[in-house]
Each structure stands twice: as structure tokens, then as C-alpha cells.
Amino acid sequence: MxxxxxxxxxxxxxxxxxxxxxxxxxxxxxxxxxxxxxxxxxxxxxxxxxxxxxxxxxxxxxxxxxxxxxxxxxxxxxxxxxxxxxxxxxxxxxxxxxxxxxxxxxxxxxxxxxxxxxxxxxxxxxxxxxxxxxxxxxxxxxxxxxxxxxxxxxxxxxxxxxxxxxxxxxxxxxxxGVDCGKFAGNSPRKNREGATRILLASRMLWDKGIGEYIAALRLLRNRGYTVQAMLAGTPDPGNPAAIPEQTLREWVDEGTVTWLGHVDDMNALLASVDIVVLPSYREGLPRTLVEAAACALPLITTDVPGCREVVADGVDGLLVPVRSVEPLAQAMRQLLDDPALARRLGEAARTKARNYFDxxxxxxxxxxxxxxxxxxxxxxxxxxxx
Incomplete structure (x- = not known):
């Protein structure tokens, strides 16, 4: 054959x-x-x-x-x-x-x-x-x-x-499919010093909700929260929704986010963060959320096709309306203010990843x-x- x-x-x-x-x-x-x-x-x-x-x-x-x-x-x-x-x-x-x-x-x-x-x-x-x-x-x-x-x-x-x-x-x-066993050694960070680290990993496209992510981070900063926010991924020149590199660098220059570019070792990156966010407009089934779930990380994503296959709101993550800024900022604040909730959601996410997405x-x-x-x-x- x-x-x-x-x-x-x-x-x-x-x-x-x-x-x-x-x-x-x-x-x-x-x-x-x-x-x-x-x-x-x-x-x-x-x-x-x-x-x-x-x-x-x-x-x-x-x-x-x-x-x-x-x-x-x-x-x-x-x-x-x-x-x-x-x-x-x-x-x-x-x-x-x-x-x-x-x-x-x-x-x-x-x-x-x-x-x-x-x-x-x-x-x-x-x-x-x-x-x-x-x-x-x-x-x-x-x-x-x-x-x-x-x-x-x-x-x-x-x-x-x-x-x-x-x-x-x-x-x-x-x-x-994700090799959940590869991420088995990862676990939520406990008692780690420094600001909470929030990650959005995807192609740098507007329809991944990256603009909403940046706006929500600005709201958090204006309300007195200190986080270390990151973007991982590169613009996709083959996609009309690609975010210009100049725009990404402007966000970095204003201190809103750290842009990591392409990351080969997602295992190591996920092991270093506390929360994973993907406010996408629509997905097939987002691999980045499944990899983060396999690491028992708390997830925030949008209530849209594909994303809600991975996350059930309040059970193994938090869902927010698509193209929304205030609810996204509120979901991040909820996890920042309630570490016990973040740990519970992360453990439930890991169980789902192993049972359905391996x-x-x-x-x-x-x-x-x-x-x-x-x-x-x-x-x-x-x-x-x-």
C-alpha cells in the first residue's frame, strides 16, 4: 500500500x-x-x-x-x-x-x-x-x-x-494528536518567584485574537496587575490575516508583551509559564491548548468552534466571548486572584488531554x-x- x-x-x-x-x-x-x-x-x-x-x-x-x-x-x-x-x-x-x-x-x-x-x-x-x-x-x-x-x-x-x-x-x-507523555513531567509552578507568566502561542494572526490579548493586558496593567506576558510564534506571510512584524515590535517597545518568535521546544516553554491564553475567532482543534492542558496549565480561550472542544467553562478552563477584551481581562484576573482555582482547572485539563487528545x-x-x-x-x- x-x-x-x-x-x-x-x-x-x-x-x-x-x-x-x-x-x-x-x-x-x-x-x-x-x-x-x-x-x-x-x-x-x-x-x-x-x-x-x-x-x-x-x-x-x-x-x-x-x-x-x-x-x-x-x-x-x-x-x-x-x-x-x-x-x-x-x-x-x-x-x-x-x-x-x-x-x-x-x-x-x-x-x-x-x-x-x-x-x-x-x-x-x-x-x-x-x-x-x-x-x-x-x-x-x-x-x-x-x-x-x-x-x-x-x-x-x-x-x-x-x-x-x-x-x-x-x-x-x-x-x-499530542504526545501527552512528553509533557508528563511538567506541572503547575508553585511558589515560583516573580510575576505570573501568561503565554499566547500561535501563528501571529489577527484572527487568533492577539489584538484582544494585547488590549486585555493593557487593562490589567491599568488596574495594577503585574504580569509577564508573552507571545510565541511568527507571522504567516501566506495568510492575509498576518500581523505585521512592525506592529509586534511596537507592542514589545511599549512594554506590553515579550515576543519570543518561533519556539522549537514548546515543552520547555510551557514548563516555564503559569497561564495559557488563546482568544481565537475559530479553530479546528488548537494544538497549543492541548499541549498546555497536558502540562496541567489553566486555560483561557474563546467560546467558539474548536476551542470549546478542549475547554468546558469552569470545569477545565475558562471560556470568554469571541472578540471581547473586558471578559478576557476579567478571566485573567480571576486566575491571578485565585491560585487554587487555577490549579484545579489545570489538573482537570490534564485529565481531559490524556483521555481524549493523546x-x-x-x-x-x-x-x-x-x-x-x-x-x-x-x-x-x-x-x-x-
């Missing part, structure tokens, strides 16, 4: 899907990873995985360039003749599925982690693209040999209501989807539906 895993960055494949790729290898699959070129491709090869770069630009709307990409994918799939093509994110789902159909590869798995810029932004460009993307999704995702993996129940409901894919072909698998659970369920399409009887199904 052969599988092609297609993502819009090599960073994503390395950080979120290398465990799946290694599990597929152990299960006997020949695995090919494809993405735009980048520094993580060689690191995937060092693990013994096959990786090839693609001539893909994430923000491109140029018809000629996009047609060339699709043709490149078709030729690659005809050369490789995989049994299944597995695409991640909306663009890869659309292009990977269309290319697979054109190359005669019937089995397609698509994992859409959140609805992305086109569906979350109110910008004119996003609104204009929305019906086009909906049409392409419906064309690409259909078929008896297609499966769509979604990360939260809200997205499952949305896709069913939009009739983008046959409901029987949707699978709910919560997240890409990578062993996610990979087992994902391999189950592969078995549906590539298990015994596959050839007969292909003759029937191909």
Missing part, C-alpha cells in the same frame, strides 16, 4: 503529522510527503521519510500558476500510483482530491482543521472567495471513496448543513479511516465505484 500526505507547509507535516507518517510506515505503507519547499523537508528525510517539494504558493490566485500546480500534482500521482491521497487544510483538500480524480486514484482522505481565512474573515476578499471555495469543496470532496476528517462537532454540523459532502463519509477525529487515540482512529478505504475488499470497491 502507498499513501501520499499533502500539506501546505513542510512545517505542518513535521510538527503535526510526522507521527502519523511513521505509524503508516510501521503499518506497511510506502509513504510520500509533499508540500511547498522549506527547511523541515530535510528533517523529514532524516527520519527516513520520503518528502518532495511542490511548486505551490499558498496565497496565489493566479489561474496559470494554479493550473500548473494541479497539473504537477496529477503527473506526480500518475507516477506514484498511490492507493490513497491524504490532504490537509482546505486548499490541499481541493487540489489533492481533484488531482487524485484526474489521475485515477479513487481513495481520498481530507483532514480540514478549521474553516480557514476564507470562512473566518470578514474582509471583502474572503467574502468573494467563499462561494467559489464552497463549490470547489463540493466538487472535490464527493465520491464513495472519499472521507472527510473534521476536528470538532461544529464543523461537522456546518459541512452537513452545507451539503458539501455525504454525511456518512464524515469522520470526527479531535485534533492531530496522539495514540488520534492515530488509531485515523488508521481506521485508512482501513475503510485500503483494507480488505479495496479492489472490489474500486471496480464498483471507480
Amino acid at each position: 502507498k499513501a501520499v500526505l499533502f500539506a501546505n507547509t513542510d512545517w505542518y507535516l513535521y510538527n503535526f503529522r510526522r507521527s502519523l507518517a511513521m505509524s503508516l510506515l510501521r503499518a506497511g505503507y510506502d509513504v510520500l510527503l509533499i508540500s511547498p519547499d522549506g527547511p523541515y523537508g530535510p528533517r523529514l528525510r532524516e527520519l527516513g521519510l520520503r518528502w518532495e517539494p511542490l511548486p505551490m504558493e499558498r496565497r496565489s490566485l493566479n489561474v496559470l500558476r494554479e493550473s500548473a500546480l494541479l497539473l504537477h500534482l496529477v503527473r506526480m500521482l500518475r507516477r506514484e500510483q498511490p492507493d490513497v491521497v491524504h490532504g490537509f487544510t482546505i486548499k490541499c483538500a481541493v487540489y489533492g482530491s481533484l488531482a487524485a480524480k484526474m489521475a485515477g486514484i479513487p481513495a481520498r482522505i481530507n483532514a480540514v482543521a478549521g474553516m480557514g481565512y476564507v470562512f473566518t474573515s470578514d474582509q471583502l476578499k474572503a467574502r468573494l472567495l467563499r462561494p467559489v471555495v464552497r463549490g470547489l469543496l463540493k466538487l472535490a470532496l464527493g465520491g464513495e471513496q472519499g472521507r472527510l476528517i473534521l476536528q470538532n462537532s461544529d464543523d461537522v454540523k456546518l459541512f452537513r448543513q452545507a451539503a458539501l459532502v455525504e454525511p456518512a463519509h464524515i469522520r470526527l477525529i479531535r485534533g492531530s 496522539e495514540r487515540i488520534v492515530i488509531e482512529r485515523t488508521l481506521g479511516v485508512y482501513a475503510e478505504l485500503c483494507g480488505p475488499g479495496q479492489e472490489a470497491r474500486q471496480r464498483r465505484y471507480g
Whole structure:
């Protein structure tokens, strides 16, 4: 059996899907990873995985360039003749599925982690693209040999209501999985000297709620609270919602936040903080919250799809309204004023992470989807539906 895993960055494949790729290898699959070129491709090869770069630009709307990409994918799939093509994110789902159909590869798995810029932004460009993307999704995702993996129940409901894919072909698998055991040694900091350390770790995008985070920190400071606030992550030049680096540096210069940039060792960073915040506008299932939960850290996030899959308000974290500043500041004050509550929420978060979001659970369920399409009887199904 052969599988092609297609993502819009090599960073994503390395950080979120290398465990799946290694599990597929152990299960006997020949695995090919494809993405735009980048520094993580060689690191995937060092693990013994096959990786090839693609001539893909994430923000491109140029018809000629996009047609060339699709043709490149078709030729690659005809050369490789995989049994299944597995695409991640909306663009890869659309292009990977269309290319697979054109190359005669019937089995397609698509994992859409959140609805992305086109569906979350109110910008004119996003609104204009929305019906086009909906049409392409419906064309690409259909078929008896297609499966769509979604990360939260809200997205499952949305896709069913939009009739983008046959409901029987949707699978709910919560997240890409986190190695909770890697974070097992971390625990909430006790009696640590210095100001409470608050972290927001994500791509530096406006729709991660970073503007609201900065405004809430200013409110805390004006009300006499002293915290050490941090941002971890980099702007995403392929995303129209990227925060300009100049804006980030202005926040640093005014003393509101420390910007750490890209962080390789999230384990060490999470071991050094007290509270994790993610006031996102919408998510698939946010990995940063699951990693923080595995460390028994108290979480503050928004009551939106994806985030509320990880946090139940008052049980294993705190939920605040989306795009809100005052409630976000109040939630941070609540944890600062009540360390016992922070510890209780953190311990409950760790239990949930182990029981629902550990990578062993996610990979087992994902391999189950592969078995549906590539298990015994596959050839007969292909003759029937191909």
C-alpha cells in the first residue's frame, strides 16, 4: 500500500503529522510527503521519510500558476500510483482530491482543521472567495471513496448543513494528536518567584485574537496587575490575516508583551509559564491548548468552534466571548486572584488531554479511516465505484 500526505507547509507535516507518517510506515505503507519547499523537508528525510517539494504558493490566485500546480500534482500521482491521497487544510483538500480524480486514484482522505481565512474573515476578499471555495469543496470532496476528517462537532454540523459532502463519509477525529507523555513531567509552578507568566502561542494572526490579548493586558496593567506576558510564534506571510512584524515590535517597545518568535521546544516553554491564553475567532482543534492542558496549565480561550472542544467553562478552563477584551481581562484576573482555582482547572485539563487528545487515540482512529478505504475488499470497491 502507498499513501501520499499533502500539506501546505513542510512545517505542518513535521510538527503535526510526522507521527502519523511513521505509524503508516510501521503499518506497511510506502509513504510520500509533499508540500511547498522549506527547511523541515530535510528533517523529514532524516527520519527516513520520503518528502518532495511542490511548486505551490499558498496565497496565489493566479489561474496559470494554479493550473500548473494541479497539473504537477496529477503527473506526480500518475507516477506514484498511490492507493490513497491524504490532504490537509482546505486548499490541499481541493487540489489533492481533484488531482487524485484526474489521475485515477479513487481513495481520498481530507483532514480540514478549521474553516480557514476564507470562512473566518470578514474582509471583502474572503467574502468573494467563499462561494467559489464552497463549490470547489463540493466538487472535490464527493465520491464513495472519499472521507472527510473534521476536528470538532461544529464543523461537522456546518459541512452537513452545507451539503458539501455525504454525511456518512464524515469522520470526527479531535485534533492531530499530542504526545501527552512528553509533557508528563511538567506541572503547575508553585511558589515560583516573580510575576505570573501568561503565554499566547500561535501563528501571529489577527484572527487568533492577539489584538484582544494585547488590549486585555493593557487593562490589567491599568488596574495594577503585574504580569509577564508573552507571545510565541511568527507571522504567516501566506495568510492575509498576518500581523505585521512592525506592529509586534511596537507592542514589545511599549512594554506590553515579550515576543519570543518561533519556539522549537514548546515543552520547555510551557514548563516555564503559569497561564495559557488563546482568544481565537475559530479553530479546528488548537494544538497549543492541548499541549498546555497536558502540562496541567489553566486555560483561557474563546467560546467558539474548536476551542470549546478542549475547554468546558469552569470545569477545565475558562471560556470568554469571541472578540471581547473586558471578559478576557476579567478571566485573567480571576486566575491571578485565585491560585487554587487555577490549579484545579489545570489538573482537570490534564485529565481531559490524556483521555481524549493523546496522539495514540488520534492515530488509531485515523488508521481506521485508512482501513475503510485500503483494507480488505479495496479492489472490489474500486471496480464498483471507480
